[in-house]
Amino acid sequence: MVVTRFAPSPTGPLHLGHAYAAIVAHDMARAAGGRFLLRMEDIDRQRSRGGWDQACLDDLAWLGLTWDGLLYQSTRLPAYQAALDRLEAMGLLYGCTCTRGDIKAALSAPQGGILPSEGPDGLVYPGTCRGKPVTSGALRLDLTRAVNRAPHLEFTETGTRPGLHRIDPLQMLSEVGDVVLARRDMGTSYHLSVVVDDAFQGVTHVTRGEDLFEATQIHVLLQRLMGLSSPIWHHHALIRDDEGRRLAKRDDARALMTYRAEGATPADIRRMVGLG
Structure with a gap:
């Protein structure tokens, strides 16, 4: 069985790059009838505060992604x-x-x-x-x-x-x-x-940025x-800004919550990252 995972660090808002990575992992597992897992890489306890883990989960659910398990590294x-x-x-x-x-x-x-x-x-x-x-x-x-x-x-x-x-x-x-x-x-x-x-x-296929x-x-x-x-x-390829730089969490203009607030749909996000 194909098992993939998406493992964000809950230290800020998810952006378009995260959406791309999550969708790739999710769709690979679902296309093969496999399992898609989430893992919160929250070992940096100083930065992993402020409810960003729940914000990540909310964004992923809004994108229409479903998962078969959730692990917090802080418990490991x-x-x-x-x-x-x-x-x-x-x-x-x-x-x-x-x-x-x-x-x-x-x-x-x-x-x-x-x-x-x-x-x-x-x-x-x-x-x-x-x-x-x-x-x-x-x-x-x-x-x-x-x-x-x-x-x-x-x-x-x-x-x-x-x-x-x-x-x-x-x-x-x-x-x-x-x-x-x-x-x-x-x-x-x-x-x-x-x-x-x-x-x-039990991850069988690791999907992540190049x-x-x-x-x-x-x-x-x-x-x-x-x-x-x-x-x-x-x-996989990285989603970059207009100047070719990799997106970072400090780039709030491309945060998923910003697009949501502006009325974008999950289908819009898929098109923006080339997966529509």
Whole structure:
């Protein structure tokens, strides 16, 4: 059975980009007679306030979408800790006390002013704290050890870059780095929680924006390390503004609640995002 999900962060209003992502996931599942699930990625408790979760649900219901389950990540902290304990037992985690400024300085200083490299987890971490105990700060994945335990990785993509993709471990080491798996104020991170929850919810097809394509290699690696099955991936195009920028939650002019207040219909929204 095809199982898809839409996983917004309830930190602001849904916009046209969210509508597109939700409709794609919903329609894929319904066309196959499968299940469409919702997941509120509310691990950032400081920003996930103000009733935005209910506002998201109201917008999705107004669009005519129906779902077969709803999960809040804030209820899943024990599952994330169990995953971290497993990775720690494998010798794959270490503590990190570096700030973003520390990382940028470490990357820039020896390179004569060359700008630091960016990966799917932000600045590619240079391994400054590698070897520190897990009791120190955030928890990072020792990527060198990780890829040595799972050297042959691949995934199937059906969206913007269809086909079988083989992951190059050396390229991953240079372009991804030691990613954060748990932040001090959250007890987890996006990369860890999304992998654990996709497995828990039985997601078979992950649909999401193409901006997350490069993060897929991280998720496939974590799935292999933890013995989880890897879904089929479907990355889709992003909805952008008139200047080509990806829509953000701060862009209230394109918020679904704004269109609703102006009298738009769900069919109008589908046409606006090219799915009408």
